[in-house]
Amino acid sequence: MRAETLKGHLDGLLLASLEDGPRHGYSVIEELRAVSGGQLDLPTGTVYPALHRLETAGLIQGRWSVVAGRRRRAYQLTAKGRRALSKERAAWTRFAAVVGSVLEGRQPCPDPT
Amino acid sequence: MRAETLKGHLDGLLLASLEDGPRHGYSVIEELRAVSGGQLDLPTGTVYPALHRLETAGLIQGRWSVVAGRRRRAYQLTAKGRRALSKERAAWTRFAAVVGSVLEGRQPCPDPT
DNA sequence: GACCATACATAGCGTTGCTACGTATTGACG
DNA sequence: CGTCAATACGTAGCAACGCTATGTATGGTC
Numbered sequence: 001m002r003a004e005t006l007k008g009h010l011d012g013l014l015l016a017s018l019e020d021g022p023r024h025g026y027s028v029i030e031e032l033r034a035v036s037g038g039q040l041d042l043p044t045g046t047v048y049p050a051l052h053r054l055e056t057a058g059l060i061q062g063r064w065s066v067v068a069g070r071r072r073r074a075y076q077l078t079a080k081g082r083r084a085l086s087k088e089r090a091a092w093t094r095f096a097a098v099v100g101s102v103l104e105g106r107q108p109c110p111d112p113t
Numbered sequence: 114m115r116a117e118t119l120k121g122h123l124d125g126l127l128l129a130s131l132e133d134g135p136r137h138g139y140s141v142i143e144e145l146r147a148v149s150g151g152q153l154d155l156p157t158g159t160v161y162p163a164l165h166r167l168e169t170a171g172l173i174q175g176r177w178s179v180v181a182g183r184r185r186r187a188y189q190l191t192a193k194g195r196r197a198l199s200k201e202r203a204a205w206t207r208f209a210a211v212v213g214s215v216l217e218g219r220q221p222c223p224d225p226t
Numbered sequence: 227g228a229c230c231a232t233a234c235a236t237a238g239c240g241t242t243g244c245t246a247c248g249t250a251t252t253g254a255c256g
Numbered sequence: 257c258g259t260c261a262a263t264a265c266g267t268a269g270c271a272a273c274g275c276t277a278t279g280t281a282t283g284g285t286c
Contacts, residue, residue: 005208007120007242007273013215026233036211046274048235053273069282070233089216095118096209098149102126103202120242120273139264159243161266166242182251183264 010050011059012088013040015081018060022076025051051075059084123163124172125201126153128194131173135189138164164188172197 006013017028025047032040051073054060059081062073077085119126130141138161145153164186167173172194175186190198 005121005204008118009212010274013212016215024233032215035215039207039211040215043275044234045236045276045278048233050274052235068232071281072233091118092212092216094152096213098152099122099126099205100209102129102145102148102153103205123243137264156244157265158245158247158267161264163243165266181263184250185264 011054012092014050014054015059015085015088018075018077019085022074024072024074124167125205127163127167128172128198128201131188131190135187137185137187
């Protein structure tokens with residue numbers, strides 16, 4: 001997966017990975033790698049600053065803990081974060097349809113709405 | 114369409130709009146607006162520099178002409194540009210599948226490969 | 227003791243697209 | 257004839273974003 005491809009869509013991925021419950025940064029990376037079949041292997045230098053950004057923006061909330069002698073910061077979606085995720089999803093659907101229609105000459109997946 | 118959403122995918126769109134024959138910048142903008150149903154309305158400050166970039170990279174080649182008293186620069190895909198477009202398409206398919214699977218919990222469009 | 231996996235963090239950089247502006251011609255409208 | 261919209265090109269400067277490289281520290285394994 002080329003680097004810059006992700007631009008503008010990272011936040012959505014991070015929020016989505018937190019949807020089913022709190023996770024810490026390292027775990028988010030592993031989760032995304034797993035669900036993408038290894039195609040998405042985000043560097044820590046991408047994820048940690050992004051999580052800080054999302055927290056500052058009030059979309060997630062972090063809490064320190066210590067597990068097996070290692071400190072962790074587990075993040076949880078806020079109500080605002082959930083709304084943002086839902087917007088990201090909608091934006092992605094539109095975006096994918098538009099780019100798909102240009103690149104592939106068709107609607108990638110007909111939008112049921 | 115939010116601004117930054119496009120990052121990293123603009124080149125593919127521009128190359129695709131030149132696939133069916135030469136076009137000048139203004140015409141590329143109109144074409145993309147048309148095929149996207151008005152959702153994609155690229156500012157000239159985005160398109161012209163991008164076309165220059167693509168030309169410098171050898172993916173397209175421009176030629177000046179004058180039509181109805183107005184100067185135009187019509188761009189045409191080079192062989193290298195065609196190869197790049199095909200790579201962009203493949204990259205898009207992979208990318209859309211990955212993001213789709215994370216955001217929507219499924220493969221948006223199963224990849225036939 | 228060395229090394230890898232786990233877990234966090236930041237500085238600095240390059241790319242990218244946008245905003246805002248500027249130039250020039252043609253044609254329509256009053 | 258003056259004004260304005262559409263056509264058509266261009267650039268400077270900016271802000272956002274994600275990556276690379278690097279650093280710290282612990283626990284488990286060999």
